[in-house]
Amino acid sequence: MATRIVTLPGDGIGPEILAPAVDLLKRFVPDVTIEEHVFGGASIDAHGTALTDDTLAACRAADGVLLAAVGGPKWDTTDASKPRPEQGLLGLRKGMGLYANLRPVRPLPALYDASPLRREIIDGTDLLVVRELTGGIYFGEKTRTETTASDLCAYSAEEIERIARSAFEAARTKVTSVDKANVLETSRLWRQVVVDLHQREFSHIPLEHVLVDNAAMQLVSNPTSFDVIVTENLFGDILSDEAAMLTGSIGMLPSASLGAGGPGLFEPVHGSAPDIAGQGIANPLAMFLSTALLLRHGLNLESEATSLESAVDKALDQGLRTRDLGGTASTAEATEAVLAALG
Template identity: 50%
Template sequence: MSESFQILVLPGDGIGPEVMAQAVRVLTSIEAVAGMKFNLDYALAGGAAIDAHGTPLLDGTMDRARRSHAVLFGSVGGPKWEGLGFDLRPEIAILRLRKELNLFANLRPATSYKPLIDASTLKPEVIESLDIMIVRECAGGLYFGEPRGIEQLPNGGKRGFNTETYSTEEIERVGRVAFHLARDRRNQVCSVEKANVTESGLVWREVMTALHQREFADVTLRHMYADNCAMQLVRAPKQFDVVVTGNMFGDILSDLASMLTGSLGMLPSATIGTATGERFKPAVYEPIHGSAPDIAGKGIANPMAQILSVAMMLRLSFGMTKEAALVEQACVDALAAGARTPDLGGNHSTAQVGDAVVAQLERLISAPNSIA
């Protein structure tokens, strides 16, 4: 083996372990031919960790994440743990990973695959060849701002409050990620906020404008209010190349964009920080869908998003660009051959879709010159 990579695998809750198993199968297929060694280190996170250890993420697991080249994360949470309070909710696991690993940019691609044109609720001509990258700031904003809390009111009611806050440094670092990505794509960035009604949005727009003029004048930049962006994503989504926005708007808009492609089960994500050379270490890779406890254990969950998260990991953290492209093509070919779970209108099981992707991947790998 010419190189080895340490991967912390956190399968999560609900359908997480089911789809993770298929993603690991894909990693095994790549490992067999690519001259690489993937050392997989499994641990609990989210609700599973709460049940076993009383906390969403053990300190020891956090230490293992720091020592890893990448973290492959499953979905966490579910109704079982909803009454535990904010300090113990399963989602603390991913929030802690992002914060303590200094990961601040969540990359969420929304790609329309030709075999799934009919799976979207939008007209085919609206989404054909769709390719959007949403860059969501994920270490600040409303989800992390202080003060925050719940207080009792004199009249017996309650008041919940959160603070939306962004600094120049926070905006510039995620802005640089977006501009650099755009240079390798169609060279267009749309910065999204609510500068018309919020001070944080106004600062966001001012900082992005100054950064653009100072360092990225070769990239086309436009600004858009978040509500208009939501409308435009449905009306004319192909106008967008790279969209960069804050934590809350990125959360909402990326879920909206996922349905342009036909299913939430198709969208992977990468959460990165500052690159070391041309690689991101550490980084967290996960599907954007939830743990779907209503279908957990039924064997019908769509594993594509988790598998495509592996492709993002290969490309961004390991520099395995060709292998990443093979995984992505294997997913497209499997879909074209009819391998679809019920969310995409098919009747294949999770394992059967995994079988199809692995078979297509092995076919591609066996082709002449398929691996550099």
């Protein structure tokens, strides 16, 4: 039975980086069937909504979903009655039951000089941010009047325990649980549930608790101290983007969003970069690395995933640099370099 992957090119540079990623995927999975759907701003233009019921149904029935990028100034609005591309992403995560977002951060020696941090600070960094995806302030009740607004941040013990379990299962040396328990009631519940799960099932794995403001400082002053960071939706969104800069460019960071047994969603962390869309100069490497995460977590093809990641590393070692990394390589040239490294 053929492997079925739904692709969502989205907006901006999305179609430009997704096309070569699909070509790479076909090298590793020759029998793959690709089903493309409009999503985000493109879907708003075509259907009036960022995520149609048909697209969601297709994603839920697939073996995995590759998403490129969504959003752009064309659809920016403060009018709550108008659709926004990002609503499609939230709806997709909720509709597919994707509660764990995994963002590996591993700066490559070839790119140490591209990072704003000194080489000796980032050398040896190899961490994973595990972000809760379906709860918290992004999904809480929202109110708005002319002069006031509110966003409810709510979590259940069940939501916290399942994301904490994902973190403990991924840990190699320790888990750092990030919260704001000195101020927020949701964080106090978070800490209690994480501690209880640790004591019941994962006491062999060291656990530490770090307040989110301290975690933000430690990420740029001592990133090698982290193994797995687990945190709630809003904090995870911010900290994982901060961690991306350890690699020298947010254009290098992939992510995987996973649930309880269904298909996963694999996407770069970066945005749609509308300022360079259509110029053929976007960095496709985070899209390629997201494809590797699809191979690993979505299709259980570990050796193939490692081969693709190694090819990206090798291409960079041999001098590949896109414009965001201080070089001149185009999207096509970056793709050719990775293909050459694959052999």
